[in-house]
Amino acid sequence: AQSVAQPEDQVKVAEGNPLTVKCTYSVSGNPYLFWYVQYPNRGLQFLLKYITGDNLVKGSYGFEAEFNKSQTSFHLKKPSALVSDSALYFCAVRREADDKIIFGKGTRLHILP
Amino acid sequence: DTAVSQTPKYLVTQMGNDKSIKCEQNLGHDTMYWYKQDSKKFLKIMFSYNNKELIINETVPNRFSPKSPDKAHLNLHINSLELGDSAVYFCASSPLIGEQYFGPGTRLTVT
Numbered sequence: 001a002q003s004v005a006q007p008e009d010q011v012k013v014a015e016g017n018p019l020t021v022k023c024t025y026s027v028s029g030n031p032y033l034f035w036y037v038q039y040p041n042r043g044l045q046f047l048l049k050y051i052t053g054d055n056l057v058k059g060s061y062g063f064e065a066e067f068n069k070s071q072t073s074f075h076l077k078k079p080s081a082l083v084s085d086s087a088l089y090f091c092a093v094r095r096e097a098d099d100k101i102i103f104g105k106g107t108r109l110h111i112l113p
Numbered sequence: 114d115t116a117v118s119q120t121p122k123y124l125v126t127q128m129g130n131d132k133s134i135k136c137e138q139n140l141g142h143d144t145m146y147w148y149k150q151d152s153k154k155f156l157k158i159m160f161s162y163n164n165k166e167l168i169i170n171e172t173v174p175n176r177f178s179p180k181s182p183d184k185a186h187l188n189l190h191i192n193s194l195e196l197g198d199s200a201v202y203f204c205a206s207s208p209l210i211g212e213q214y215f216g217p218g219t220r221l222t223v224t
Contacts, residue, residue, distance in 0.1 A: 034212055043117075043203055043215035044156075051210070088154060094210065100169060101146075101213070103156045 003027075004093050006104035013081045014112050021076040021107045023091030032094040033074040035065055037087045038106075044090060050074060061085070081111045116140050119204050119216040126194055127224055133190045134219045136204030144168075145187040146213065147179060148203040156203075162187055163209075194223045 005024045013019045025031055032051050036044040048059025050067040058064045065076045074091060091104040117138045126132050138145065146169075147159040160179045161169035167179070176192045187204060204216040 032210060036213075036215075038154075041218075043217050044205075044213070046212040046214065049212050090156065098169075099144075099161075099210070101158060101161075103158075106154050106156070 004091050004102050004104040006089075006091055006107045008107050009105075010108040010110060012110045012112060015083050016080050019078050019081045019085070019109065019111070021089050021091075021109060023074045023076065023104060025072050025074065025091075025093045027093050027095050027102075029096040032096065033065075033067060034092040034094070035059065035063070035074075035076050036090045036092065037061075038090065039087045047076070047089075083111045083113050085109060086111045117204055117206055117214050117216040119202075119219050121219060122217065123220050123222075125222045125224065128194055128196060130194050131190070131192045132194060132221070133188055134202055134204075134221075136187045136189070136216055138185055138204075138206040138214070138216075140206055140214060142206040142208050142214070143184055144207050144209060145181065145184070146205040146207075147187065147189050148205065148215075150201045150203060150218070152200070160187075160189075191221075194221075196223050199223045 003026045034049045035047040038044045050057050055067045063078050088106045090106050094101045120135050144163045146161045150156050159173045162181045164184050165181045178190045181187045201218045201220050203218050205213040207213040
């Protein structure tokens with residue numbers, strides 16, 4: 001089955017520490033991978049994407065993600081967390097075959113002051 | 114200069130009523146979507162249109178009917194509203210294989 005897994009419902013990190021939000025995927029064909037952030041009572045905002053090329057992609061607000069084909073993962077990272085990074089983060093994959101987009105269930109990130 | 118806009122932002126209505134949500138994007142994208150986000154924040158695609166043509170129609174009750182008068186607009190009409198339809202509905206648009214741009218959402222409450 002085609003899917004996206006975000007194994008952690010929530011992640012807590014102290015401000016200034018590095019953060020990682022995990023995402024693994026299972027799709028046939030080449031995946032197009034995305035990370036989005038959702039602040040309370042707002043729509044989702046695009047952070048970064050992997051389509052092709054360098055496995056390490058950089059995005060908005062200092063976030064980056066590494067595409068790992070052998071582990072079918074696309075973890076979101078940031079070297080130094082800010083309290084303002086606290087939000088709900090979604091990983092998504094677009095299947096090349098039919099353009100269908102599948103979202104993970106979301107990971108709530110809490111950055112502790 | 115809002116990129117993706119939705120109206121209304123809040124919608125409170127009674128069971129059995131019919132309601133519509135409108136969406137407009139000024140990004141020039143060919144593809145538009147409707148998503149439903151439930152109370153647990155799960156996000157599920159409902160429909161996708163590419164240049165006014167329906168390309169994704171997920172398992173959604175036929176009480177939900179999307180309409181795309183042109184590629185900048187994708188409206189959602191819901192007939193005979195049920196309690197379980199209460200959710201936040203998001204419209205989004207994208208270029209063909211790029212990232213999606215989401216609207217602010219419409220919070221639908223059915224009483």
